[in-house]
Amino acid sequence: MDKTHRLCLVLGDQLSFDLASLKALDAEHDTVLLVEVMEEASHVAHHPQKIALIFSAMRHFAQALQQRGIRVHYVTLDDPHNSGSVPGELQRWQLLLQPDSLHLTECGDWRLEQSLKTCGLAIQWHTDSRFLCTRSGFSSWAAGKKQLRMEFFYREMRRKSGLLVNGDGSPVGGAWNFDADNRKALPKQVRAPLPMRFTADAITQEVLALVAKNFTEHYGDLGSFDYPVTHADAQALWEYFLDWGLAAFGDYQDAMASDEPFLFHARISAALNIGLLDLRQVCQDVESAYWAQRIPLNAAEGFIRQLIGWREYVRGVYWLKMPDYASGNLFGNSRPLPEFYWTGETQMNCMRQAIGQSLKHAYAHHIQRLMVTGNFALLAGITPNQICDWYLAIYMDAFDWVELPNTLGMVMHADGGYLGSKPYCASGQYIKRMSDYCGNCAYKVSESTTDDACPFNALYWHFLMRHGDLLRSNPRMGMVYKNLDRMTEPKQQALWDRGQTLLARLDAGEWL
Numbered sequence: 064m065d066k067t068h069r070l071c072l073v074l075g076d077q078l079s080f081d082l083a084s085l086k087a088l089d090a091e092h093d094t095v096l097l098v099e100v101m102e103e104a105s106h107v108a109h110h111p112q113k114i115a116l117i118f119s120a121m122r123h124f125a126q127a128l129q130q131r132g133i134r135v136h137y138v139t140l141d142d143p144h145n146s147g148s149v150p151g152e153l154q155r156w157q158l159l160l161q162p163d164s165l166h167l168t169e170c171g172d173w174r175l176e177q178s179l180k181t182c183g184l185a186i187q188w189h190t191d192s193r194f195l196c197t198r199s200g201f202s203s204w205a206a207g208k209k210q211l212r213m214e215f216f217y218r219e220m221r222r223k224s225g226l227l228v229n230g231d232g233s234p235v236g237g238a239w240n241f242d243a244d245n246r247k248a249l250p251k252q253v254r255a256p257l258p259m260r261f262t263a264d265a266i267t268q269e270v271l272a273l274v275a276k277n278f279t280e281h282y283g284d285l286g287s288f289d290y291p292v293t294h295a296d297a298q299a300l301w302e303y304f305l306d307w308g309l310a311a312f313g314d315y316q317d318a319m320a321s322d323e324p325f326l327f328h329a330r331i332s333a334a335l336n337i338g339l340l341d342l343r344q345v346c347q348d349v350e351s352a353y354w355a356q357r358i359p360l361n362a363a364e365g366f367i368r369q370l371i372g373w374r375e376y377v378r379g380v381y382w383l384k385m386p387d388y389a390s391g392n393l394f395g396n397s398r399p400l401p402e403f404y405w406t407g408e409t410q411m412n413c414m415r416q417a418i419g420q421s422l423k424h425a426y427a428h429h430i431q432r433l434m435v436t437g438n439f440a441l442l443a444g445i446t447p448n449q450i451c452d453w454y455l456a457i458y459m460d461a462f463d464w465v466e467l468p469n470t471l472g473m474v475m476h477a478d479g480g481y482l483g484s485k486p487y488c489a490s491g492q493y494i495k496r497m498s499d500y501c502g503n504c505a506y507k508v509s510e511s512t513t514d515d516a517c518p519f520n521a522l523y524w525h526f527l528m529r530h531g532d533l534l535r536s537n538p539r540m541g542m543v544y545k546n547l548d549r550m551t552e553p554k555q556q557a558l559w560d561r562g563q564t565l566l567a568r569l570d571a572g573e574w575l
């Protein structure tokens with residue numbers, strides 16, 4: 064075997080040509096290593112489409128590197144010599160190739176990074192420059208602050224990037240945030256663009272067969288796989304969204320509609336998170352579309368806020384707070400995740416729709432995740448790490464750095480309010496306002512205590528009653544507790560009893 068100078072391991076979510084560890088690559092002497100390993104594909108039961116996306120994108124990336132004259136070693140999942148883990152493969156190839164140095168860009172998962180840091184190999188680590196804010200940059204920003212707020216971090220990122228910022232440093236349009244304009248329900252006459260689909264080429268077909276054979280226990284439909292697996296296809300998806308989706312993204316980003324899994328959402332989060340799209344370029348494209356008057360400001364600002372505000376913020380919190388962050392459980396929840404999260408078999412139409420499309424497409428948009436499946440888990444007191452593992456497993460774009468703070472912090476408020484200043488709890492009224500789900504539901508959203516009443520209603524009040532000691536003093540919860548206190552005692556008792564009945568049914572393994 065040739066003696067190599069540097070060996071660069073590229074992980075499945077690091078498929079960027081300008082990855083920091085690939086920067087100084089010498090095609091003549093250096094080697095790139097990519098490995099498909101069972102440990103990463105199955106430490107939670109990842110959706111088969113997600114495994115297929117990553118393996119196929121890795122194989123295409125390896126091919127593209129080779130076409131650029133770079134020497135690549137690629138280990139497939141079914142390679143008989145495959146050790147099954149990333150550290151195991153790095154140790155094996157270190158022995159085989161005897162490189163002078165090993166190079167790796169920061170991981171997206173604390174667990175994996177720890178296992179690589181403790182595997183006995185001297186690795187030269189590179190900062191992940193695909194993000195605007197480095198881990199140490201976030202620590203510096205957070206230092207000395209009693210409470211972190213995404214909004215202030217976001218303004219820093221706007222100033223730093225210059226995105227939608229005037230020459231004098233003020234925000235374009237006179238405000239930093241136009242979120243108040245972005246909460247419209249979908250009018251009946253408004254139609255979302257047809258989703259752009261990508262047909263599987265020979266590489267993807269081979270991967271789909273491999274995944275179908277090896278992950279039979281994992282939940283989720285593999286047959287409807289239609290995601291982009293190359294940089295060119297991801298770019299095509301992005302441009303399609305710029306042309307057809309972005310203008311209405313602002314207005315309807317919180318809306319939900321039956322049998323409309325994507326609405327005006329870009330579906331680029333998975334491509335972005337594995338390196339097929341570049342964050343800075345995407346943001347610049349959005350800003351250019353605004354200046355060209357192709358999209359309104361609330362759409363441009365709302366989209367950019369998701370990327371340089373929320374996405375960078377949750378990553379910063381993750382690396383600042385791990386590993387203790389993962390064990391947060393403010394409310395002391397211990398209820399197991401109901402089986403229907405894995406099957407979608409429930410009479411609650413909102414849950415059936417959100418879970419059903421998640422199983423079919425490995426995708427649901429942020430409000431379906433936060434205010435339907437997440438809201439139910441919060442109200443029902445589901446054990447945080449069980450719902451976190453579900454999100455990590457089921458969504459195409461879920462990697463630990465982004466999934467954990469979003470689920471444990473924002474959805475479950477299990478971090479004690481570190482990420483969000485109040486729990487995102489809501490009754491069925493919110494879901495009714497933002498969707499058409501309630502019209503086709505076995506439950507009545509207008510009822511709270513009858514046998515056919517919407518479960519979200521009583522569970523909402525039950526949640527507030529059982530956690531009053533932790534939440535009453537929160538100034539942002541003052542109004543809801545005033546509403547609770549205004550209810551008569553019999554009404555409160557009836558809500559409590561209905562909540563108890565629903566929770567007992569969950570504990571008995573019944574589906575709601």
Ligand code: SF4
Nearest residue numbers: 411413491501504517
């Ligand atoms: Fe969901 Fe309740 Fe509406 Fe049914 S009535 S769709 S359970 S919010």
